[in-house]
Amino acid sequence: MSAAPHPETAEAIAAPRPAALADRRPVVSAERLVAEMVPPPRFTGVSFGSYIPDRTQPSQYEAVQVLEQFAAGLNATAGGAPRRSWFRRSAPAPAGPSGIYLDGGYGVGKTHLLASLWHATPGPKSFGTFVELTNLVGALGFQQAVQTLSGHRLLCIDEFELDDPGDTVLVSTLLGRLVENGVKLAATSNTLPEKLGEGRFAATDFLREIQGLSAHFRPLRIDGQDYRHRGLPEAPPPYTDAEVTERAGRAPGAVLDDFDTLLEHLKEVHPSRYGALLDEVGAVFLRGVHQVDDQSTALRLVVLADRMYDRELPITASGVPFDQVFPEELLRGGYRKKYLRAISRLVALARDSAKA
Numbered sequence: 001m002s003a004a005p006h007p008e009t010a011e012a013i014a015a016p017r018p019a020a021l022a023d024r025r026p027v028v029s030a031e032r033l034v035a036e037m038v039p040p041p042r043f044t045g046v047s048f049g050s051y052i053p054d055r056t057q058p059s060q061y062e063a064v065q066v067l068e069q070f071a072a073g074l075n076a077t078a079g080g081a082p083r084r085s086w087f088r089r090s091a092p093a094p095a096g097p098s099g100i101y102l103d104g105g106y107g108v109g110k111t112h113l114l115a116s117l118w119h120a121t122p123g124p125k126s127f128g129t130f131v132e133l134t135n136l137v138g139a140l141g142f143q144q145a146v147q148t149l150s151g152h153r154l155l156c157i158d159e160f161e162l163d164d165p166g167d168t169v170l171v172s173t174l175l176g177r178l179v180e181n182g183v184k185l186a187a188t189s190n191t192l193p194e195k196l197g198e199g200r201f202a203a204t205d206f207l208r209e210i211q212g213l214s215a216h217f218r219p220l221r222i223d224g225q226d227y228r229h230r231g232l233p234e235a236p237p238p239y240t241d242a243e244v245t246e247r248a249g250r251a252p253g254a255v256l257d258d259f260d261t262l263l264e265h266l267k268e269v270h271p272s273r274y275g276a277l278l279d280e281v282g283a284v285f286l287r288g289v290h291q292v293d294d295q296s297t298a299l300r301l302v303v304l305a306d307r308m309y310d311r312e313l314p315i316t317a318s319g320v321p322f323d324q325v326f327p328e329e330l331l332r333g334g335y336r337k338k339y340l341r342a343i344s345r346l347v348a349l350a351r352d353s354a355k356a
Contacts, residue, residue: 009201018180018249018251018256019252020255020260021255021277022258022264022265025269030148034136034149036275037127038126039118039119042310043115046115047119049205050112054224057223059224060137063220074121075284098183098185098216098217099175100217101188101221102186102187102220108189109206114188117186121154124151124153125194128322130158130159130189135271137170142170143226144177150181152183156185156186157171160188161338173328178236179216187217201243235323236351237321238289238318239317243316244256245319248285254281256286258286259289266301271300274304283317284314285315285317286318289322289325290320291320292325292327295330295335301342302339308346317350321347322343
């Protein structure tokens with residue numbers, strides 16, 4: 001007669017194995033892709049009233065006033081003349097600028113203000129990062145993306161990126177078509193790689209890169225303290241593989257993946273579906289995190305980091321700390337800003353896990 005299993009062993013055998021992101025293959029409809037273009041959860045309840053301007057920075061007060069007027073104009077036209085058809089220019093575009101560009105450094109509240117504009121504007125409307133917009137075009141195709149977004153009153157683009165000329169031309173062309181159909185635009189942007197350290201993104205660079213669209217945008221400078229000089233926060237020490245596995249078994253809504261397996265899986269999932277990949281996930285557990293030397297793989301990880309950060313998912317991981325996940329060679333390249341943002345966000349989520 002065999003001996004009864006030790007109570008702890010029996011409990012481990014009975015415990016269900018945590019799910020894995022690598023086992024998921026989400027199918028996302030075009031309707032869901034567009035419906036999910038809303039401000040991240042951390043900006044769900046923001047408004048112009050909840051934005052607290054720095055009393056020493058008059059430009060912050062001006063930004064709120066200009067954006068409130070911009071929203072008021074959109075509200076005024078909500079029940080007015082019929083909007084343009086995607087295939088027929090049947091009505092003139094509403095008066096006023098077609099776009100607002102928020103120009104400023106870190107920590108001045110650009111995303112807060114952009115989300116406040118979105119909340120203050122009647123629909124249909126969309127809000128997404130530049131990467132999410134390019135992913136949407138990749139998933140739908142250019143013509144369908146134009147047709148779908150042309151029915152919107154407002155498109156907000158956070159973190160407009162100018163480090164990929166092909167994507168910049170693609171989005172600039174898309175926005176040109178949308179402006180023709182009466183869609184209003186609002187954007188913030190990331191700093192060009194060669195501009196890092198200057199404290200803010202220059203509006204002239206943005207307007208130059210979007211070429212023919214520049215006349216439609218009103219640049220709005222927002223001064224304030226730039227937090228970039230503080231550098232990246234220090235990553236918490238990683239756990240062991242055994243600790244990660246044990247903690248995953250106790251966490252509700254946990255997903256547990258080996259880092260290499262997850263990176264391979266991301267190759268098979270379109271980046272527009274990375275959000276759906278995280279449906280009903282409460283915490284992420286990763287074993288064997290290591291440096292990612294391949295640029296394509298690194299950029300996919302950047303997108304996943306953004307989606308996890310949007311959902312405020314704590315990450316518990318073994319291997320190298322997240323502030324070492326991208327090698328210096330990548331950090332010196334054209335996508336430096338993306339990698340630094342991803343490191344900052346991954347470290348923040350790892351710190352959230354350590355606090356819990």
